[in-house]
Amino acid sequence: GNSVTQMEGPVTLSEEAFLTINCTYTATGYPSLFWYVQYPGEGLQLLLKATKADDKGSNKGFEATYRKETTSFHLEKGSVQVSDSAVYFCALTPNNAGNMLTFGGGTRLMVKP
Amino acid sequence: EPEVTQTPSHQVTQMGQEVILRCVPISNHLYFYWYRQILGQKVEFLVSFYNNEISEKSEIFDDQFSVERPDGSNFTLKIRSTKLEDSAMYFCASRAAGVDTQYFGPGTRLTVL
Numbered sequence: 265g266n267s268v269t270q271m272e273g274p275v276t277l278s279e280e281a282f283l284t285i286n287c288t289y290t291a292t293g294y295p296s297l298f299w300y301v302q303y304p305g306e307g308l309q310l311l312l313k314a315t316k317a318d319d320k321g322s323n324k325g326f327e328a329t330y331r332k333e334t335t336s337f338h339l340e341k342g343s344v345q346v347s348d349s350a351v352y353f354c355a356l357t358p359n360n361a362g363n364m365l366t367f368g369g370g371t372r373l374m375v376k377p
Numbered sequence: 378e379p380e381v382t383q384t385p386s387h388q389v390t391q392m393g394q395e396v397i398l399r400c401v402p403i404s405n406h407l408y409f410y411w412y413r414q415i416l417g418q419k420v421e422f423l424v425s426f427y428n429n430e431i432s433e434k435s436e437i438f439d440d441q442f443s444v445e446r447p448d449g450s451n452f453t454l455k456i457r458s459t460k461l462e463d464s465a466m467y468f469c470a471s472r473a474a475g476v477d478t479q480y481f482g483p484g485t486r487l488t489v490l
Contacts, residue, residue: 296477298478300481306483307468307481307482307483307484308420308468308470308481309481310478310479310480310481313477313478315477353419353420355420357477357479359477363408363425363472363477363479364410364422364425364433364435365410365412365420365422365470365479366422367419367420367421368419369418369419370419370420
């Protein structure tokens with residue numbers, strides 16, 4: 265079956281530090297890959313996505329590249345802000361009729377001023 | 378910007394009682410989903426719904442669960458006889474035809490006592 269593995273948190277960084285959150289996946293076929301973010305007390309918001317190999321998704325300074333050869337979709341940001349503190353979820357959908365999302369366990373990011 | 382809404386934001390119920398969680402998907406979306414997140418755990422798929430029938434369901438979605446689209450705007454999740462282990466955050470999501478991105482509501486926190 266499909267699965268997503270993320271690095272465990274919490275990840276604690278100082279403001280303006282470089283961020284990497286690792287994500288690897290197992291899936292048949294050619295899934296679409298997503299990063300969702302959950303700010304404290306809120307629901308899940310789509311951060312970025314990529315639908316095919318070598319695509320790069322980007323939004324709000326965050327980037328992730330769909331690497332089929334390493335089955336990875338690592339999230340990066342060059343300079344984090346306190347407001348980026350949240351839980352980040354990597355997810356995939358197999359692009360079948362149901363399109364259910366399979367999520368990783370989430371990584372909590374804490375950014376200190 | 379259109380968004381998915383969910384009511385109530387928090388529901389407290391006694392074990393064995395029935396609960397109905399309500400969602401209003403984005404108006405032109407045709408695919409609807411329920412997910413849940415037990416505190417501290419990953420987001421898990423429950424069920425997908427299209428054209429007035431279930432497309433896929435997970436092992437979690439047993440006979441105690443049901444979904445319905447009672448009118449043109451609402452999408453509901455019913456739990457017939459709640460158990461303590463049903464305590465979780467329940468997220469509704471929807472997506473448009475031809476795209477793979479699901480948009481999530483803010484969630485309903487269900488507490489079973």
